[in-house]
Amino acid sequence: EADIYQTPRYLVIGTGKKITLECSQTMGHDKMYWYQQDPGMELHLIHYSYGVNSTEKGDLSSESTVSRIRTEHFPLTLESARPSHTSQYLCASSDWGLNQPQHFGDGTRLSIL
Amino acid sequence: EDQVTQSPEALRLQEGESSSLNCSYTVSGLRGLFWYRQDPGKGPEFLFTLYSAGEEKEKERLKATLTKKESFLHITAPKPEDSATYLCAVQAAENRDDKIIFGKGTRLHILP
Numbered sequence: 642e643a644d645i646y647q648t649p650r651y652l653v654i655g656t657g658k659k660i661t662l663e664c665s666q667t668m669g670h671d672k673m674y675w676y677q678q679d680p681g682m683e684l685h686l687i688h689y690s691y692g693v694n695s696t697e698k699g700d701l702s703s704e705s706t707v708s709r710i711r712t713e714h715f716p717l718t719l720e721s722a723r724p725s726h727t728s729q730y731l732c733a734s735s736d737w738g739l740n741q742p743q744h745f746g747d748g749t750r751l752s753i754l
Numbered sequence: 755e756d757q758v759t760q761s762p763e764a765l766r767l768q769e770g771e772s773s774s775l776n777c778s779y780t781v782s783g784l785r786g787l788f789w790y791r792q793d794p795g796k797g798p799e800f801l802f803t804l805y806s807a808g809e810e811k812e813k814e815r816l817k818a819t820l821t822k823k824e825s826f827l828h829i830t831a832p833k834p835e836d837s838a839t840y841l842c843a844v845q846a847a848e849n850r851d852d853k854i855i856f857g858k859g860t861r862l863h864i865l866p
Contacts, residue, residue: 745797
């Protein structure tokens, strides 16, 4: 069963709208991550956080922003959605320490018209 | 540049037909190699972590092995419910953060 939750699961919305993708975890993990995944392609890290008030950009250039005000919550925001933002967005968390595996939510599939 | 390559891209097997999936990696020092299973419309599900060459991990019909340059995921007598995409990811020792690099995955389809 999932201990990391993403909402909405699916979102179809028009260009120019502001979007917030929600991610919450109940495992008490300090580290959280956002990935983008297109069909048949590898996951690309777009943002990560080591804990409250910590946010870092990943390897994939992204027009999104994140915040980490509470340990369990790591929302991702697109200020003005564009068709190029159409993708699957996956949130993950991991425990502190070396080599800890990341645990993923089921993702938000985003389509921008 | 750190890189992870998985092969084959797709594999179709009959139920009970054992096979192996390959993950080759290029990193400057391996901190850990991870295997995940991903079902359609779902997030990746963690399977194994391997740390050093010669290490093996098993779970039901799956066994993961690690050498200095590659990892194999062996599937013994697979069942249709083993159909999924299997992802390999590596964490490099020189990374100061927890970034892991994913391969594109192998789509496995087990025919009944």
